Amino acid sequence: MDDIMSSLHELRQTLDSKISSCITEEKAQKIISDLINKVHPAQSKAVLPTTEDTLLERFADFAAKGKFAPEKPWTSEYGRKFGNMKNFLLAAKNNPAIIEGQKAVLSEGTNNIGGYLVPTEFSNEVIRLMTDASPIMQIANILPMSAWKRQIPKQLTNLQVGWVAESGTKTISNPTFGQIEQTAKVLATVIKCTDELIRDSAINLTQFLSEIVAEAMALEIERVALLGDGSTDPFYGILKTSGVNAVSMASSTVSFDDISNLIFSLNETQAKDGVIALSRAGLAKLMQLKDLNGQYVWCPPSATSPAKIWNVPYVVCSQIPNEVSSANSLTGGDKTIAFFGRFNKNLLISPREEMTVKVSQDAAAWNSTDSSLESAFMTDQTWLRFTQALSINVTYGNAFSYLLFK
16 A cells, blocks of 8 residues: 555656656656556456467466465265366266256257256356456346346336425326346357366366356456447447437546546436446546646545545446547547446346356367367367356446546
């Protein structure tokens, strides 16, 4: 904490300096970058290992961080059949009769086999790590679903009240309701393992594989929840949801008035417990702003409170573009995005109960990068395809606002 406050003091001295020069600007940006890294260590981009070499590199990093703790025996009724992840994968690969009763269906109303249900010891660890990997997973309303489709009622209008004169006609009004229809879609990822890695009993496969799967899935969920277009993506994210409030910059660069307009663009009910979600580049810009009283809008963390923007909690999301090209339709130029709203009520992330895995030594895929056919069989590999069905829904568009700024 002392290190953070020391950097903050140096930054504000630099920003308040009367000297206007490239050197001063460069120094300020360097201090800002260092300060953000101290308060918000950079999120992993969760680049999924796609080759044997990259997987082994990832495992070497895994071991170097002291994550080589022995794997605890699985204790659930299903998990006890195997004891650990290695035995489960070997059973799925070599002796599927053992888990024949645990085949999974990939879509409602069909008999397409999507692999085998993974024991809860693994799926629970993935869910826990997904929350750690993505700030949006931490602040969203996580509402599991047990079926492929369900409907959730939502209130569209409120009761109306009014004063009535003596003997006057009393107005009767009722709230109107609608429904959110949730339909789970399948999110999948493939990990290409060496046969030796799976057979190595010294490796904590539950922890190693769950970390890779959780990071990749969590950040993709974060991206779609914020930016999904409902076309190339299976769901509409906040940015593309109908009714969301768009706040415009008052001038060519962001100002305190823009942040104030973003926060006050929602009514008191929707703004209650509201959180700002923004990129690292966006935070760097806001750390330089002052309010109308000459106070910086960014409040550093304390022993009892996280860092805030004008007393509003915020999260830094790696899936929000820091700066995009003019060809990108997300922001239409060199702007980044800040979202504001009550995520814990109005952004639903609903995982279906089961996670599945399919194990293959015969799978093959075309590599468009070097125009070659990759084959698990020809390279003594075992490919693991993990799938998780879930739904992402914004309950009310007008419960969120966003600001495009630079």
